[in-house]
Amino acid sequence: MSQSASVWVVLLVALVAANLPFFNDRLFGAIPLPSRPKSLAVRFAELVVLYFLAGGVGFLFERRAGQIAPQGWEFYAVTSALFIVLAFPGFTWRYLMKHRH
Template sequence: MVGLTAVLAVLFVLANLPFMSLRFLGVVALASPKSGRLMALEVVLCLALAMACLLFVERLVEGVSYGQGWEFQVVLLCLFVVAGFPGFVCRFFWKESV
């Protein structure tokens, strides 16, 4: 149960990282604000990192990694979109009251 909670926490952090940080992947400082294309690239890279993390944890827990069909990728993508929604809302829709 702890492993599942840790994986979901990592997924949540990776899904919100592009929207919460002004740096590329939370590490590289940029000279100008992030463009939409750069943010989309960052989302795709974080999704790939989350998928690699999930496959690593599966191999660690089960001892073997099972073949992942298109269903695995679709479920992970949907979970990633839902987990990243709070960061997206905070970045683009939340307005500070004056």
């Protein structure tokens, strides 16, 4: 896979991972929880775990390309902000739109 394709795959994985906590009431989309609906704190905890999983996918692609670069705190600040921005559609759908039940 080319580097350009790898970047798009990582962005797509991040987009899906950022919105996953908001589009279902299961933990990580697979484990049913006894409390319905999930609390916002659980959704944010899921968001943090999924951020690191999406970053792991990016790290694997980078290692496969053979160009692992050392990252400082600035990298993690920017990528976490980008991940939060990618989660905005799911947050908007869950908390800002009216749903008929």
